[in-house]
Amino acid sequence: MIEKILNKFQEPLPESWHFYSPSLSPDSVTVCIDSQKINMETTKRKRKQMHTIGETDFENEPFPHIPFSAIVQDGQIDTVDEDTKDTSTGLQGDYQNIALLMFLYILQGIPLGLGGSVPMLLQSRSVSYKDQAIFSFVFWPFSIKLLWAPLVDALYFKWFGRRKTWLVPIQYLIGVFMIVLSGHVDSLVGKESSASVNIWTLTIIFFMLNFLAATQDIAVDGWALTMLSRRNVGWASTCNTVGQTAGYFLGNVLFLALESADFCNKYLRSEPKDVGVVTLSSFLYFWGIVFFITTTLVWLLKREADDPDADNEQGIVSTYKQLIRVIRLPSVISYAIIILTAKVGFSATDSLSGLKLIEAGMKKETLALFAVPMIPIQIILPLIISKFTAGPRPMSVFLKAMPFRLLLGLLYAGIVYMAFHVQESPGVFPVYFYIIILASYAIHQVALYSMFVAQMAFHAKISDPSIGGTYMTLLNTLANLGGNWPSTVALWVVEGLTVKSCEGGVGTCNSKEASEDTSEYPKHANRTCRY
Numbered sequence: 001m002i003e004k005i006l007n008k009f010q011e012p013l014p015e016s017w018h019f020y021s022p023s024l025s026p027d028s029v030t031v032c033i034d035s036q037k038i039n040m041e042t043t044k045r046k047r048k049q050m051h052t053i054g055e056t057d058f059e060n061e062p063f064p065h066i067p068f069s070a071i072v073q074d075g076q077i078d079t080v081d082e083d084t085k086d087t088s089t090g091l092q093g094d095y096q097n098i099a100l101l102m103f104l105y106i107l108q109g110i111p112l113g114l115g116g117s118v119p120m121l122l123q124s125r126s127v128s129y130k131d132q133a134i135f136s137f138v139f140w141p142f143s144i145k146l147l148w149a150p151l152v153d154a155l156y157f158k159w160f161g162r163r164k165t166w167l168v169p170i171q172y173l174i175g176v177f178m179i180v181l182s183g184h185v186d187s188l189v190g191k192e193s194s195a196s197v198n199i200w201t202l203t204i205i206f207f208m209l210n211f212l213a214a215t216q217d218i219a220v221d222g223w224a225l226t227m228l229s230r231r232n233v234g235w236a237s238t239c240n241t242v243g244q245t246a247g248y249f250l251g252n253v254l255f256l257a258l259e260s261a262d263f264c265n266k267y268l269r270s271e272p273k274d275v276g277v278v279t280l281s282s283f284l285y286f287w288g289i290v291f292f293i294t295t296t297l298v299w300l301l302k303r304e305a306d307d308p309d310a311d312n313e314q315g316i317v318s319t320y321k322q323l324i325r326v327i328r329l330p331s332v333i334s335y336a337i338i339i340l341t342a343k344v345g346f347s348a349t350d351s352l353s354g355l356k357l358i359e360a361g362m363k364k365e366t367l368a369l370f371a372v373p374m375i376p377i378q379i380i381l382p383l384i385i386s387k388f389t390a391g392p393r394p395m396s397v398f399l400k401a402m403p404f405r406l407l408l409g410l411l412y413a414g415i416v417y418m419a420f421h422v423q424e425s426p427g428v429f430p431v432y433f434y435i436i437i438l439a440s441y442a443i444h445q446v447a448l449y450s451m452f453v454a455q456m457a458f459h460a461k462i463s464d465p466s467i468g469g470t471y472m473t474l475l476n477t478l479a480n481l482g483g484n485w486p487s488t489v490a491l492w493v494v495e496g497l498t499v500k501s502c503e504g505g506v507g508t509c510n511s512k513e514a515s516e517d518t519s520e521y522p523k524h525a526n527r528t529c530r531y
Helices: 002-010 095-123 129-139 141-147 149-154 164-182 199-227 235-259 261-267 280-301 316-328 330-341 344-360 364-369 375-389 395-419 431-462 465-497 512-520
Strands: 501-503 528-530
Touching: 095 129, 095 164, 095 199, 095 235, 095 280, 095 344, 095 364, 129 141, 129 199, 129 344, 129 465, 141 149, 141 199, 141 465, 149 199, 149 316, 164 199, 164 280, 199 235, 199 465, 235 261, 235 280, 235 364, 235 375, 235 431, 261 364, 316 330, 316 465, 330 465, 344 364, 344 395, 344 465, 375 395, 375 431, 395 431, 431 465
Parallel strands: none
Antiparallel strands: 501 528
């Protein structure tokens, strides 16, 4: 059923129908399809023309419901032949643009990585899983950014640049936010001796930080459609994947390693100390300064070129109306149902496996370091997968990877179970157990990136640049929401579904004291909680 619906978006068309898609030259003409009538003009034009969503009769368009922009340039006809094709090939002319996009997505990944590291810090302080569920809302701005995306598309200063109007001040605000937060974060996460974890305040603050990052994402997604040439716009998904992965690594894995006193004393110091090389406070302060410097450079050195074809000026009301029309389309509704429910089967695996391993006694920095061998894989995978998603059916890769990811959920459940039973001493696991985790993680990354890159390529292919970032934001928002709501639910219900038994001591494993004992490995040496 899922494959049938997705194939309708991707089924090939007769050669006489020429679409605008990211893989075609802008010199080609595109049309909006009606299953009963195809209206194509084949005469030469004296000026450029634009066919936008607002000009389409959505109610009478049974399929495929996704309109495309039509462009006919001076003295050219609406067919793609050897005379009208773009003679440029490969990435020629786009190397600097791809590098800039990659860098902007790296910056975007920093607050995401920090947000992902906080749950591990909280787990080591034995907060409840319901508190973890509350904190998981910090990632929701990326799932609801559709609410303000039309504002980002419609409100701007033309002299400053449509995307830079939002990008520059937002990144300055992120820098200010990080610097101010650096002075208070230690007390919020309970690191100070007299402080306890203030989960609600911590959640609100990181929610606002990710709100700014999500707004930056809207601007960058929209800019990617005009910054890159039409033949290379599919590289936007690769920049997104690689850039966010690198940024997330810096804000999560690198931070957790350098924050750990044990790791730093073992690998980086000759004399042991009680703290790591960095703290959450100093890390936030450093990246706040980086945001200030790099944003200034982008502001002064990168000029945003006008693209009247993709940047069709619209008011706020008309943008929201267009968005509502798109949301009401039957095929979009069908696709939304698919991506909102597709990740339910592995939501618990993604959100709980790491926390459960920490609960079993594995150190958070050890768990984070499993991501280090994955860096080459995470960088190379999108480049390899993009070759398979560049064709007319990118979602076929998504469908093939999904069964493997579901099966991995069973494997991770077995790994979590083993973690409570195979320890050689408190917090020390046999080598073969680490190998199993590493191999499973590598396979998981292949399946995850196959689905992610395929989905991003599909969104870029069907997005109409006449409403820029809003169109891609709609699709990406649905994809993010489809991953976030199942994870929040899984965190919320896991305590009620967990069975614990206390062996060899006095007390109950359902108490907070017992939870603290098992995470640090018991104060009462003969007492163990089994799961």
